[in-house]
Amino acid sequence: MPIAFIEPKRRQQYLILLLIVVVLGILFLVWNYFLAKPLPPVFPPVPPSEIKINFEILGTPFLIESQSFEEITPPGAKDISLTPTLSWQSVSGAEIYLWEIIGVESGQTEQTSVTISKKLKPSTTYVWRVSSCKKDMSECSAWSSGGFTTLEEPFRSLISPVSGAKDISLTPTLSWQSVSGAEIYLWEIIGVESGQTEQTSVTISKKLKPSTTYVWRVSSCKKDMSECSVRRSGTFTTVSGLFPPELVSPPIGETFVGRDNPFVPYKIEEKIGETE
Secondary structure (H helix, E strand, O other): OHHHHHHHHHHHHHHHHHHHHHHHHHHHHHHHHHHOOOOOOOOOOOOOOOOOOOHHHHOOOOOOOOOOOOOOOOOOEEEEOOOOEEEOOOOOOOOEEEEEEOOOEEEEEOOOEEEOOOOOOOOOEEEEEEEEEOOOOOOEOOOEEEEEEEOOOOOOOEEEOOOOEEEEOOOOEEEEOOOOOOOEEEEEEOOOEEEEEOOOEEEOOOOOOOOOEEEEEEEEEOOOOOOEOOOEEEEEEEOOOOOOOOOOOOOOOOEEEOOOOOOOEEEOOOOOOOOO
16 A cells, blocks of 8 residues: 555656746746846947147247337436426327326327326335327337436425434423424424424423433424425433432421521522522
């Protein structure tokens, strides 16, 4: 009996095994042809492309340099008026000239000269320039530039005390030259006293120290202080001297009787350097 059942059982096992193989084959075909993404093809690496530079081209500039303005000439003329007249040579074909004192005033004219309207500062260097143009400004030349330095402050000198003077009074009178157009003068002894006056001299009210050097200065101005000149300065040294000693005893205000004349009373008063 047991032998009779062995063969059918093996046949069943074979069938099951065959069925499993068929199912796996079908799954493999479906995966390979429908689901799996194909790998990218493998190619040999591409060598880098060669870059060739023609160095001969670099030897020739391909950008045209723009024309630059003329270099500003170094400051030349000195002691120029505070309201100068600018003049230049005529240019053939020019119809107008553009002129400018940089930072001060500018304009245009058909002439070859112009007198500026604004007053310049004394002892100051300015740069000015001119360009020739057509009236419709369709064409203008490069600027021609130059420089100049104005006159020193018209307030030329301090009269008294002259700078460097010695043995000056302890209450000096300061005096100076008048300035055309000035309405008031500002004066100062630095660290001591200052003020203003319409005159060209002033006597200070404070007593100075002996054997001491002081600096004093004066400036000419308009009354509304809209315009003032540069201050002119000088120095002086006061006379030498000793300070009088302070009284200790008897104190100021005490009355005493003199030894030579007991009938005449004396009173100590605050009059330093004076005797009765």
